[in-house]
Amino acid sequence: MFKATVLNIKTHQNLFEIQLSSELGELYMLSLELDEYIQNGKEVMLGFKSSDLILSTGHPDISTRNCFLAKVQSVEKGELISVINLKANDFKFDTMISSNLVPKIKDELYVILGETSLYISEIL
Incomplete structure (x- = not known):
């Protein structure tokens, strides 16, 4: 889990797009539900499933x-x-x-995290 601040919330047809600022940079989350207490400027704790990450040795063009x-x-x-x-x-x-795809220690990798993989675990 890591801390993030809600920057912006967009909604359309019961789908929420939440823009967040965190130590990992600017992140985006898509959700079908959103607690009414989550608003711009609110701090939250974010999480993700470790199996949802994609790793790349080069900057992904996706x-x-x-x-x-x-x-x-x-x-x-x-x-x-x-x-x-x-x-x-x-x-x-x-x-x-x-x-068979194991990188070496100290390798730098690009980590790709799907917008539907992020979740809010706690409102601070």
Whole structure:
């Protein structure tokens, strides 16, 4: 979990697009529900499922807004799946990838986080 500030909220046909500022940079979240207490300027705690991350060695040329650089801190290599510990600014997090794709420690990777993968875990 990490702290973020709500910058802007757009809504259309029961779909909410929330623009947030965080230590990972500017992020966007899509949601079908939004607590009435979440407003511009409000601080929240964000989370995501570690299995929802996509890693890239080069800047991805795809239609996504949630992309940031992270450095590989450690690797727990498994037979089929490996756990990669990453750090972006001061935020540490893990993701799982196929063991035949394991990066090296200190590699810098682009992390892509889908807008529907983010969720608000707490309103501060």
